[in-house]
Amino acid sequence: MNNKFDALKDDDSGDHDQNEENNTQKDGEKEKNDREKPQSSTKRKAVVPGPAEHPLQYNYTFWYSRRTPGRPTSSQSYEQNIKQIGTFASVEQFWRFYSHMVRPGDLTGHSDFHLFKEGIKPMWEDDANKNGGKWIIRLRKGLASRCWENLILAMLGEQFMVGEEICGAVVSVRFQEDIISIWNKTASDQATTARIRDTLRRVLNLPPNTIMEYKTHTDSIKYVWWELYHNLVSSCAAGSV
Template identity: 30%
Template structure:
């Protein structure tokens, strides 16, 4: 089944070694001062990854924007043909973004960094083992995990009529790490069934006092379906917390906090 497939991908020795390498070197390089994608890209170019490439040479799609940050090019010997393993395609292609919220002098588009796109469980296994713990990131940074073709912006056509379920994470840093990974697993594992088509993406906001996880949906005025999604999130995360739903347009208008809450589960 889907969970077994994820575990198989995760338990691949190359994935484990690669994920540990990313975590260790990201911490060593002080990733708070580098784009996450740059760290991942540099590690991908190292000789130590060649063994991983034997398993998944095309399993992590690194974006073209890396070419602007480094002039290094992989040597031909690093391009090892992928071995024949079972491939488990995802229902959707998901894109991971990183936003450095501390550089307010830059435009939003310049601060948003598209890290990778995944469309198989093998790719997700790589990303899961290589993801960075939030304790190593600056206050004010965000991660977005969105369906391909949907930008994490309120004014995007797929988000314009939607909103977000908010899972409060004040002073729950370790819990937030595990819940974020569980949200990603629920996305790639299609734990939401038919409700998945109404989910746009998942967000984690790192803040000093009001860190939170969010799930963006595309039609907040559909109360029945939106509330069903809220209950599904709660069931998948297995937490005893109160979730609230806000429309994007209400957030954009800077309404008072108590006036923005549309639904609660």
């Protein structure tokens, strides 16, 4: 899976490969033309609910990423690797995306789906995320698809009842286990994080003994930098022998 479309199921029309080949040159020309246009004319068209559709309280964007396991990722390489699938503003638009997406349980390798409010990148460093954190639940294999669907439907349906605190959710497919998490803006707000935890336990119907971990994004960033530093030192030491 090398791009965002690998996370989507094949369409019955079978036109994807032909269209992609025919449009490669056009896309290159369009990108060049877009760069030459005034900035005001290159703004992305706003996503709005269609006629008679049921609007969501917020617009959301699906993202997809995949990376080589065991290789530390800097924020720059992570941002380059993450691909935007699309943005939706209504219940109907959500289902049009979701019905064509591969379920987490059918993904292979080291893959992630992200669903975040429009304008928020699924990165610790994003302004909406930098002071926040996430609740993490590790799942045994076979549960990710059901838990992911229950989680994102609860998020879209505003079941967490914490105002604008929710930023988004992630499902991470790994070899031995799968991980789901929900991100919020303010890690220091213990009452809010507790409410998110309790709602998460309810919407996922988790057993009472389920381990739930809250991790601040600040701690996550520190860990990644330590891992990068450790690997750099190890590489230098190996090269000097």
